[in-house]
Amino acid sequence: xxxxxxxxxxxxxxxxxxxxxxxxxxxxxxxxxxxxxxxxxxxxxxxxxxxxxxxxxxxxxxxxxxxxxxxxxxxxxxxxxxxxxxxxxxxxxxxxxxxxxxxxxxxxxxxxxxxxxxxxxxxxxxxxxxxxxxxxxxxxxxxxxxxxxxxxxxxxxxxxxxxxxxxxxxxxxxxxxxxxxxxxxxxxxxxxxxxxxxxxxxxxxxxxxxxxxxxxxxxxxxxxxxxxxxxxxxxxxxxxxxxxxxxxxxxxxxxxxxxxxxxxxxxxxxxxxxxxxxxxxxxxxxxxxxxxxxxxxxxxxxxxxxxxxxxxxxxxxxxxxxxxxxxxxxxxxxxxxxxxxxxxxxxxxxxxxxxxxxxxxxxxxxxxxxxxxxxxxxxxxxxxxxxxxxxxxxxxxxxxxxxxxxxxxxxxxxxxxxxxxxxxxxxxxxxxxxxxxxxxxxxxxx
Amino acid sequence: xxxxxxxxxxxxxxxxxxxxxxxxxxxxxxxxxxxxxxxxxxxxxxxxxxxxxxxxxxxxxxxxxxxxxxxxxxxxxxxxxxxxxxxxxxxxxxxxxxxxxxxxxxxxxxxxxxxxxxxxxxxxxxxxxxxxxxxxxxxxxxxxxxxxxxxxxxxxxxxxxxxxxxxxxxxxxxxxxxxxxxxxxxxxxxxxxxxxxxxxxxxxxxxxxxxxxxxxxxxxxxxxxxxxxxxxxxxxxxxxxxxxxxxxxxxxxxxxxxxxxxxxxxxxxxxxxxxxxxxxxxxxxxxxxxxxxxxxxxxxxxxxxxxxxxxxxxxxxxxxxxxxxxxxxxxxxxxxxxxxxxxxxxxxxxxxxxxxxxxxxxxxxxxxxxxxxxxxxxxxxxxxxxxxxxxxxxxxxxxxxxxxxxxxxxxxxxxxxxxxxxxxxxxxxxxxxxxxxxxxxxxxxx
Numbered sequence: 001x002x003x004x005x006x007x008x009x010x011x012x013x014x015x016x017x018x019x020x021x022x023x024x025x026x027x028x029x030x031x032x033x034x035x036x037x038x039x040x041x042x043x044x045x046x047x048x049x050x051x052x053x054x055x056x057x058x059x060x061x062x063x064x065x066x067x068x069x070x071x072x073x074x075x076x077x078x079x080x081x082x083x084x085x086x087x088x089x090x091x092x093x094x095x096x097x098x099x100x101x102x103x104x105x106x107x108x109x110x111x112x113x114x115x116x117x118x119x120x121x122x123x124x125x126x127x128x129x130x131x132x133x134x135x136x137x138x139x140x141x142x143x144x145x146x147x148x149x150x151x152x153x154x155x156x157x158x159x160x161x162x163x164x165x166x167x168x169x170x171x172x173x174x175x176x177x178x179x180x181x182x183x184x185x186x187x188x189x190x191x192x193x194x195x196x197x198x199x200x201x202x203x204x205x206x207x208x209x210x211x212x213x214x215x216x217x218x219x220x221x222x223x224x225x226x227x228x229x230x231x232x233x234x235x236x237x238x239x240x241x242x243x244x245x246x247x248x249x250x251x252x253x254x255x256x257x258x259x260x261x262x263x264x265x266x267x268x269x270x271x272x273x274x275x276x277x278x279x280x281x282x283x284x285x286x287x288x289x290x291x292x293x294x295x296x297x298x299x300x301x302x303x304x305x306x307x308x309x310x311x312x313x314x315x316x317x318x319x320x321x322x323x324x325x326x327x328x329x330x331x332x333x334x335x336x337x338x339x340x341x342x343x344x345x346x347x348x349x350x351x352x353x354x355x356x357x358x359x360x361x362x363x364x365x366x367x368x369x370x371x372x373x374x375x376x377x378x379x380x381x382x383x384x385x386x387x388x389x390x391x392x393x394x395x396x397x398x399x400x401x402x403x404x405x406x407x408x409x410x411x412x413x414x415x416x417x418x419x420x421x422x423x424x425x426x427x428x429x430x431x432x433x434x435x436x437x438x439x440x441x442x443x444x445x446x
Numbered sequence: 447x448x449x450x451x452x453x454x455x456x457x458x459x460x461x462x463x464x465x466x467x468x469x470x471x472x473x474x475x476x477x478x479x480x481x482x483x484x485x486x487x488x489x490x491x492x493x494x495x496x497x498x499x500x501x502x503x504x505x506x507x508x509x510x511x512x513x514x515x516x517x518x519x520x521x522x523x524x525x526x527x528x529x530x531x532x533x534x535x536x537x538x539x540x541x542x543x544x545x546x547x548x549x550x551x552x553x554x555x556x557x558x559x560x561x562x563x564x565x566x567x568x569x570x571x572x573x574x575x576x577x578x579x580x581x582x583x584x585x586x587x588x589x590x591x592x593x594x595x596x597x598x599x600x601x602x603x604x605x606x607x608x609x610x611x612x613x614x615x616x617x618x619x620x621x622x623x624x625x626x627x628x629x630x631x632x633x634x635x636x637x638x639x640x641x642x643x644x645x646x647x648x649x650x651x652x653x654x655x656x657x658x659x660x661x662x663x664x665x666x667x668x669x670x671x672x673x674x675x676x677x678x679x680x681x682x683x684x685x686x687x688x689x690x691x692x693x694x695x696x697x698x699x700x701x702x703x704x705x706x707x708x709x710x711x712x713x714x715x716x717x718x719x720x721x722x723x724x725x726x727x728x729x730x731x732x733x734x735x736x737x738x739x740x741x742x743x744x745x746x747x748x749x750x751x752x753x754x755x756x757x758x759x760x761x762x763x764x765x766x767x768x769x770x771x772x773x774x775x776x777x778x779x780x781x782x783x784x785x786x787x788x789x790x791x792x793x794x795x796x797x798x799x800x801x802x803x804x805x806x807x808x809x810x811x812x813x814x815x816x817x818x819x820x821x822x823x824x825x826x827x828x829x830x831x832x833x834x835x836x837x838x839x840x841x842x843x844x845x846x847x848x849x850x851x852x853x854x855x856x857x858x859x860x861x862x863x864x865x866x867x868x869x870x871x872x873x874x875x876x877x878x879x880x881x882x883x884x885x886x887x888x889x890x891x892x
Contacts, residue, residue, distance in 0.1 A: 172869070186868045197868070320846040320853050379863070386864075387857075390836035391846060400766040400837060407766050414829070414866040421862065422632045422643070423618070423854050 114145060124151045125158055126173045126183045129202035129234075142268065142340055143232055146256040146347075147202055150236035151183075153254065153351040154200050157238060158185050160355045161198075164362055165190040169198070174406055179205040180234075184409045188416060192366065195241045197412035202234040207259070225262035232258045235272075236351070239413040240358070241385075245378035246368040248278035248285065249326070249385065250358045251413070253395075254351050256344075270343045271333035272350055274357055275312050277326025277385060279378040281435050283445075285361045286327050290445040292357045293330050293350070300346040308332045313442040318388050323439040325388045329357075377432050379419035386418050560591060570597045571604055572619045572629045575648035575680075588714065588786055589678055592702040592793075593648050596682035597629075599700065599797040600646050603684060604631050606801045607644075610808055611636040615644070620852055625651040626680075630855045634862060638812065641687045643858035648680040653705070671708035678704045681718075682797070685859040686804070687831075691824035692814040694724035694731065695772070695831065696804045697859070699841075700797050702790075716789045717779035718796055720803055721758050723772025723831060725824040727881050729891075731807045732773050736891040738803045739776050739796070746792040754778045759888040764834050769885040771834045775803075823878050825865035832864050 114120075117136050121128060128135060128151050130144070138144040158169050167190035175181035180203035187196040207222070207229035222229055235255030242249070254272035261267070276289050290309070297304035312331035317324050330350070335343050389396050399410040426432030560566075563582045567574060574581060574597050576590070584590040604615050613636035621627035626649035633642040653668070653675035668675055681701030688695070700718035707713070722735050736755070743750035758777035763770050776796070781789050835842050845856040872878030 188868055195866075195868070320851070383860070386832060387836065390833065391843075397837075405766070408869050411866060412868055416867065417825070417863065417865050419863050420641075420857060420860040422634055422641070422858055
């Protein structure tokens with residue numbers, strides 16, 4: 001694989017595109033799976049390394065934060081490290097001395113951060129969806145790097161929750177006959193957590209007509225070949241419903257997509273977010289949660305936190321109730337600029353915040369006492385959570401509508417118990433009314 | 447009103463249509479309400495008494511079971527009784543001696559069955575949505591007769607449930623600023639019933655573009671005037687969730703629609719159904735329930751029960767689970783033949799079965815003992831009920847999407863409590879597995 005890559009980089013960008021096609025087609029073809037269904041949104045521009053693109057064209061595409069060289073180094077850093085001398089001639093056409101120095105730093109950083117695949121897999125909740133040998137062969141491809149990241153995120157989060165709960169996650173490794181599979185980790189009726197689910201999916205195949213239509217409705221028309229659009233999608237998602245009403249529910253999801261159009265154009269994008277759904281407002285918790293997310297965002301772009309915070313409030317909105325689902329966090333989709341490496345690094349930063357965002361809040365309230373009335377309010381709020389997930393959540397809706405979806409992994413996000421009281425309205429001046437007020441009028445927390 | 451009707455019948459069918467328009471336009475114009483949203487489906491043929499129709503044309507429209515005279519007698523029976531001699535000349539053009547004799551029987555039957563409006567209103571849970579004086583003035587219009595029927599059905603069912611439970615329904619009379627309103631009766635956390643809701647809605651206004659689009663997708667394009675489609679919709683709907691897992695959940699709904707197209711053409715149709723959702727299979731209950739419905743259906747058409755039983759199994763299907771919601775019953779929509787009177791009589795027969803369908807089952811299991819495991823299974827089944835209602839139920843989906851809907855009345859159908867267990871699958875050979883087997887393979891019960 002490495003030699004192919006080197007050879008490709010030597011020849012032309014067009015060959016790089018071909019390489020991408022090779023690694024993609026190895027995934028095979030199949031119907032569109034729930035996972036894509038759950039998280040896909042049409043991207044706004046073509047695949048970075050699509051067949052018809054040159055280095056320069058790639059470089060001039062929304063490049064506010066990156067040079068052309070950095071784009072390629074992101075994806076091919078490891079290849080370049082293996083044969084840096086050989087490719088210097090190609091790469092220097094269009095990059096400065098400063099940029100070259102930066103590349104060198106980047107290469108070593110990627111190696112250092114992402115490390116040995118086989119070694120990293122040892123900490124996972126299960127062997128990855130893709131065969132470890134294949135991951136090793138393709139270790140520089142974004143699909144492999146993202147799969148490693150989501151597996152790592154799942155493991156880190158599950159271990160942290162197991163430590164605080166004392167219980168263990170049930171680990172279900174499942175495959176999808178159309179291509180790919182997933183690892184669902186669920187802890188039910190634990191000491192601290194009533195239901196905790198952390199799911200990884202890595203799926204590939206072809207978009208069905210229904211899925212394509214759904215995507216079209218969100219933006220751009222995707223032109224397939226003979227009506228088919230090969231895709232690859234992966235992500236980690238989690239919803240944690242604790243028992244104690246003073247410990248909030250948390251949700252996060254980080255995902256990556258690749259889609260190939262009929263003319264060979266590839267599109268890729270990342271999406272994700274982390275958001276908190278408390279039963280009662282705790283200003284300190286809210287500030288900690290948002291601050292942790294803002295710090296991760298600010299490392300990458302000063303507009304990320306304010307933009308994605310707003311997007312989160314808008315997305316997790318229960319329209320028929322006129323309430324947000326919780327106190328938000330960040331949410332983004334269709335992220336494809338400034339370049340793949342930068343976006344991946346941003347997603348990595350976000351994924352690494354899930355434990356520090358949530359676990360301090362869990363630990364803080366672990367021994368909080370609570371009343372039956374507080375539990376009732378928690379149950380009512382969970383009912384609203386169910387309403388959002390079944391009525392509005394794009395991913396759930398689409399997943400349920402897609403044949404072959406693993407329903408149990410999609411509906412893992414529903415709480416163990418929920419309640420619907422007719423005409424429930426908290427009395428003014430109560431903590432419940434205070435919570436509702438926030439949900440009706442989203443706030444800035446930092 | 448009577449004199450207008452007589453005059454109208456004397457002059458022409460066109461004038462009758464004009465009368466209908468007068469009584470409809472008195473409803474005013476407004477946006478499409480959740481109620482229509484919840485139950486509307488496009489009808490397949492034009493309003494019986496639409497502006498351009500003659501007696502004969504009305505009479506020849508899908509008249510397998512009724513003569514032209516009977517159509518008009520149905521709607522204008524009371525007018526005719528008040529001035530039978532005056533209209534004989536018009537009516538005998540096209541009807542035989544036998545039919546005239548039949549008319550006379552019908553007139554007295556309608557009077558006898560539907561009786562004095564003010565007197566009937568005394569038994570209702572609340573004063574009707576429409577002012578009693580208006581109902582009296584329009585007592586022969588289908589909209590008034592149907593409103594009386596749904597109010598009566600609500601009262602009969604609520605009283606029967608109150609008697610068995612010992613508790614009382616909370617009665618909320620609400621109005622809708624765009625036109626009309628409703629009466630929601632809810633009993634929560636009773637002795638027998640965990641949540642029982644019986645709702646009446648009578649709404650009118652104009653179809654919004656969204657609603658019109660939704661209707662179009664179900665069949666025929668409706669052409670409005672300046673993009674507006676005046677409508678009138680009403681119905682009674684109920685969902686009862688008992689505490690004891692051996693008492694099944696029941697749902698019923700009976701509804702009536704009128705829509706006016708831009709060219710003055712009116713469309714009307716009825717819809718409805720009653721279905722049972724047990725937690726455990728009881729063959730005797732299932733047979734009783736279906737037999738009661740079949741008897742009501744058989745009075746009107748031998749194909750109604752088999753057709754509507756099948757429709758019910760198909761409609762209440764949780765596709766992503768591969769399960770029906772319950773053991774069915776009957777479900778129909780868009781019913782507009784053989785004629786308005788016949789369909790109304792069929793709907794009346796169905797509405798009158800709700801108490802005899804359900805109450806004997808409630809009484810039979812009132813003192814059945816149950817285990818915590820049986821309650822858990824009940825909670826899991828309720829989770830599925832929520833899934834159906836939020837994901838598939840056309841009415842709920844559309845109601846939630848329609849601004850100005852009374853959300854609490856729409857979501858009144860959700861159980862007080864529900865549960866989602868990851869990977870829940872009953873052990874083979876258990877009563878739970880037996881129930882699931884039936885839900886996965888709908889049966890004939892009689």
